[in-house]
Amino acid sequence: MARNPSLIRAQPPMPSDLTSSDCSVLRGGASFRRRELIFVVNPRGANGTTGQQWKKLLPYLRSRLGNDCNICESLTSGPSHAIDITREAIREGADAVIAVGGDGTLHEVVNGFFCDGKPVCNHDMNSSHSTALGIIPLGTGSDFARTLGWKNDPHDAIERIAKGLKSKVDVGCIAGEIGESHYFINVADIHLSAKAGYYASRYKKFGNLCYVIGALQAFFRHHNQDLRIKVDEGEWEVCSQVTALCIGNAKYFGGGMKITPNANPSSGDYEMVILQDFKLYDFILKLHKLYNGTHLSVKNVSSRRARSIEIEEIGSSGSIFVQSDGEFLGFLPRKFSILPAVIELLC
Numbered sequence: 638m639a640r641n642p643s644l645i646r647a648q649p650p651m652p653s654d655l656t657s658s659d660c661s662v663l664r665g666g667a668s669f670r671r672r673e674l675i676f677v678v679n680p681r682g683a684n685g686t687t688g689q690q691w692k693k694l695l696p697y698l699r700s701r702l703g704n705d706c707n708i709c710e711s712l713t714s715g716p717s718h719a720i721d722i723t724r725e726a727i728r729e730g731a732d733a734v735i736a737v738g739g740d741g742t743l744h745e746v747v748n749g750f751f752c753d754g755k756p757v758c759n760h761d762m763n764s765s766h767s768t769a770l771g772i773i774p775l776g777t778g779s780d781f782a783r784t785l786g787w788k789n790d791p792h793d794a795i796e797r798i799a800k801g802l803k804s805k806v807d808v809g810c811i812a813g814e815i816g817e818s819h820y821f822i823n824v825a826d827i828h829l830s831a832k833a834g835y836y837a838s839r840y841k842k843f844g845n846l847c848y849v850i851g852a853l854q855a856f857f858r859h860h861n862q863d864l865r866i867k868v869d870e871g872e873w874e875v876c877s878q879v880t881a882l883c884i885g886n887a888k889y890f891g892g893g894m895k896i897t898p899n900a901n902p903s904s905g906d907y908e909m910v911i912l913q914d915f916k917l918y919d920f921i922l923k924l925h926k927l928y929n930g931t932h933l934s935v936k937n938v939s940s941r942r943a944r945s946i947e948i949e950e951i952g953s954s955g956s957i958f959v960q961s962d963g964e965f966l967g968f969l970p971r972k973f974s975i976l977p978a979v980i981e982l983l984c
């Protein structure tokens with residue numbers, strides 16, 4: 638394991654009588670394979686707090702998991718590095734890749750489960766072994782973890798990893814006009830909210846306040862936009878004066894806004910919520926409803942379920958923002974399809 642030099646074994650060496658190269662341990666006569674866990678840590682997450690918390694957590698992690706698991710830590714050196722680490726770990730046969738950081742780090746780890754439009758596989762093609770996804774939520778927002786009801790408590794997260802229970806989750810796939818497919822596990826969104834996310838990423842030093850600052854900046858010179866959408870390969874429909882269109886595999890975005898309140902990452906479909914013809918004062922008056930997920934009954938808000946959604950702008954500004962899991966992705970047009978039960982999540 639760990640041909641990749643960026644994977645550093647973060648545990649005491651195995652006792653010298655344990656010689657098996659695949660880390661198998663003989664216990665009471667039965668063969669017991671040590672789990673190979675790769676922790677992908679963004680030291681810059683949450684303005685550097687993730688790195689500091691990780692350093693304090695590591696001794697506890699070793700004492701809690703080190704008897705049964707090989708613990709490898711890999712610190713990311715910059716954007717997209719987590720994708721490469723994850724791909725390499727899966728190819729090498731890791732039992733789990735654990736994203737340590739915020740939703741951006743989780744997003745990159747999820748993208749590392751895929752390459753060239755297909756799930757990444759273990760080098761040993763004959764093996765039925767699969768790599769699970771784990772999460773230690775230590776970011777600014779950690780919105781995906783909210784849907785699962787997880788607190789931002791790393792000790793709880795370590796208990797979930799220790800138990801090793803797995804549940805299959807869906808992943809969203811986004812295809813653009815050119816280039817590789819892109820994947821998301823939480824929420825993808827279009828227009829105002831995506832623009833707000835783009836600006837918010839510049840103000841992460843203010844913690845969760847960055848989302849409010851980003852939204853205010855995005856509203857400046859914002860225009861609602863007519864879009865064309867095609868749901869589940871049906872007919873094209875015109876959707877007028879769209880303020881924001883959100884495609885939820887999970888429920889929360891923007892640091893705790895319950896935007897797609899009926900989304901469920903194990904349902905096999907998305908919840909799509911469209912906000913139309915909203916003005917700044919609508920947001921001010923209805924913001925609390927967006928946060929607690931009661932906005933679906935508000936005028937000009939609609940919700941429907943879908944397995945695939947194609948979206949184009951009517952007009953050719955080429956400036957309708959798209960983001961997924963809070964990461965800026967470019968501009969419309971895009972097609973979103975769901976990959977049901979494609980990843981096993983340690984839960």
Ligand SMILES: Nc1ncnc2c1ncn2[C@@H]1O[C@H](COP(=O)(O)OP(=O)(O)OP(=O)(O)O)[C@@H](O)[C@H]1O
Pocket residue numbers: 679680681682683684687713714715716717718737738739740741742743745775776777778779780841963964
């Ligand atoms: N070493 C690094 N230096 C700078 N940026 C990095 C590094 N490693 C990863 N990143 C980038 O940092 C971004 C944000 O990280 P992360 O999501 O962990 O924290 P956050 O933004 O504080 O939390 P959240 O996304 O939940 O709001 C990631 O999208 C990733 O591309």
